[in-house]
Amino acid sequence: MALLDDNQALPVPDSEHVERTVQALRKALQRIPFYAKYVKPPALGEATSLKDALAALPLLTAAQVRPTLPKAWLPDGRDGRAEFAMGKLKVVETGLAEDRIRLLWDGAWWRAQEARALRMNKTAAAALDGAFGAYREAVLWIPERGTGSCGSGDPEFEERLEGNRLHLNSRQDPTFWSEPVMTRMLDELARHATVGLLADPFYLDVLARHASAQRRSLDVRGFVGLTRGLTTTAHRAGLKAVCPTAETVQIYGAREAGVLFVEGEDKLLHHAPFTTHIEFLRASVPTPGAVDVALVVVTTLDREVQPLVRYVLGDLVQVARAPSRFTTVSPIVSVEGKLADALLRPDGALVTPGAVDRALTEASPRAYQVVQTDAQSVSVEVVEGSLEAVKAALAPLLVGMTLTARQATAIAVEPNGKYRVSRREGLGTSYERFEGAER
């Protein structure tokens, strides 16, 4: 099957997306012990349509995946022990404490689908094809190398190289990065002759501000892919100041499933072919500040190990009213953040983290975190910004709620190193606010 067009620039549209999804469903349900043991799915006949197949299957959540071991996710006939020993597979974790799950990680699969998906963006495709020199990338996010609960030292440059990928970071929380560490990162971007930089926007923002203070720029020749977190207005402004030429590309991916959507030249995020099928469960309640909001449910198509069937990723998006490019899945306007982080108004409305950020565009704090602790109360911590302006900007979104604002010098990081611009403590999963997720 050719996955790229003749000139290798762009992925071909998947005209068989629906059939491929049905096949993937059938294969996963037949071959993966987890589904037989825990889900007990109905058999899907040869003539079953995708719509009927999906309707017959329950949604899968992190809470169901969490108490399982990797062996529940290996297809029958695969010698997991041998593949682990060879390093072909490993176990990684993703998500925060309550949503943490263990994943079987096939690095080769990840890199292949990631490169394929990146090609949906023309600048990234050109970069991959050498338009900016030999393709070399750097990544900047929660460190994958050099961490440990009791420390294990900082790995050297060579130890942080993985093929043509350089892991820039080996320290958990950017709030505590020292100036020499950040300067080292800037130096290494140049030393690595970086063409593509893939970064968590919060982490990148800290580095960008250091670069700005040093009157330096980010030495990235091709593009900057923003991924793994919500890119705020302030992040964009900070990045633009130190990286004016490289194009920024929004990438929406999940370690569980691969790259789902990539930003195109039309500024919409288009669904990546061959890797997943996406269902959008539409919000059945008002979503002030955001339109056509949906909860993302994913079915993986080419994950041989740990394929996911109707898995609730927990992310919210704004679905675009535009035609699909590569599959039957609509493009999206934006990733709106986690459902678990969305604010729940007493009148039933749901305020997405994305809506909060758009509301704060003019107030423009450097950073902030909105926290809902009970049904009626929201507090916001503001770094470098006017409290009154922030409160005034948020008030229309938070009708019927008490809003308090406080100054802060930094935003708290989660134990795994992740930053959130919004969080909700307690108050349930709120799945019932989405069509088809009420069960």
Added chain:
Amino acid sequence: MKELIDRHAASVRPQIPLLARELSGRPLIFLDNASTTPKPRQVIDAVVGYYERSTANVHRGVHSLGEEATRLFDDARREVGALIGANPSEIVLVRGTTEAINFVANGLELGPEDEVVFPASEHHANWIPWRLHGKPVPVPIDEDGLPRWELIEKLITSKTKLVSIGHVSNVTGAIAPVEEVVRIAKARGVPVLLDAAQSISHLPLDIAKLGVDFLAASSHKAFGPSGVGILWSKKEFLAKCPLYQVGGGMVSLNNDLDVGGFIPRDAPFKFEAGTPAIEATIGFGAAVKWMRGIGMGAIREHDLAMSKYLFDGLSDIRGVRVLAKRLPPEERIALATFVVDAPSMTQESVARALCDMFGVCVSAGFHCTHVLHARAQLPGTVRASPHLFNTTEEIDVLLEGVREIAS
């Protein structure tokens, strides 16, 4: 054995509120006591009681609340003194074991050639201070992480200014031969520091019997609040030990304008500048009182039986390497560090799986002992550290989980 363990556990479990918690619908099984212990109701009540009824500063207030707070605070020091057989005037309240060891490292005024002998299995708290003050001389350890005590005599030289040992290893659970080490060191005129962080809530401690010169310990590993601990030393040392921090509360008279100096109070107060961790100290006192009420002998009885139950269970599981399992229960506490042969899962991932799947809380990583792990060629370990409230049923769940992951 099971009956004894469960009888002891049943008698204290209702007093520890944390144990009623569930994790994802499963009962919490807390096996991370070497990191910190859960707190009994008596400790919680003591801390809350101070806030609710007696909030005031200590050794300053002349009003009723100040006097109440001071009495509660001073009682705690006396209670801790009784636990280890020490006079309260020889107990300096510090932030914890780490500060206590640093206190000694600073107080001995070691030069760069002054050597400190300690096992290479030690926690970083009993290693790094000797790099900063003096010169570290680690006693070699074997591939199981156990010190080769037979070598210590040769390592003590005329340059040795201190022997510093952990009473119980935070990795292997092995109990150090303290009295033998003291005999060897004393024969050479070298003082001995005992890091009792892991032993204070497991073993009966008697400083006179142990014969050490310094003892360091923390409250939070002994059912008390974090943020407070003790350094015990003899009056002679405390009298000549230099001050490392000064300020309010430690001054007898500030006559600086007259004579260009000040007169400090006597030990231990001269080392306790500033307002102390009052509520934590009161909670520490309540914790010690709680342990003494149960009896350290009874705690050790549970510990011995639990140690055997835990090690027997883990040793039976294929694909699990248990450190120092050859030690008899009498030479260890109920603390097992092990490696699960789960391909491609880090030991931290194993620990998280035990939590996610079975509600079992254990530690994983290097446990602040990089050198021990390097010597044992281990990229990390899992540590299960039960205590008095743990039941055999809980250990069975741990074993089931480890068995499941190792399979």
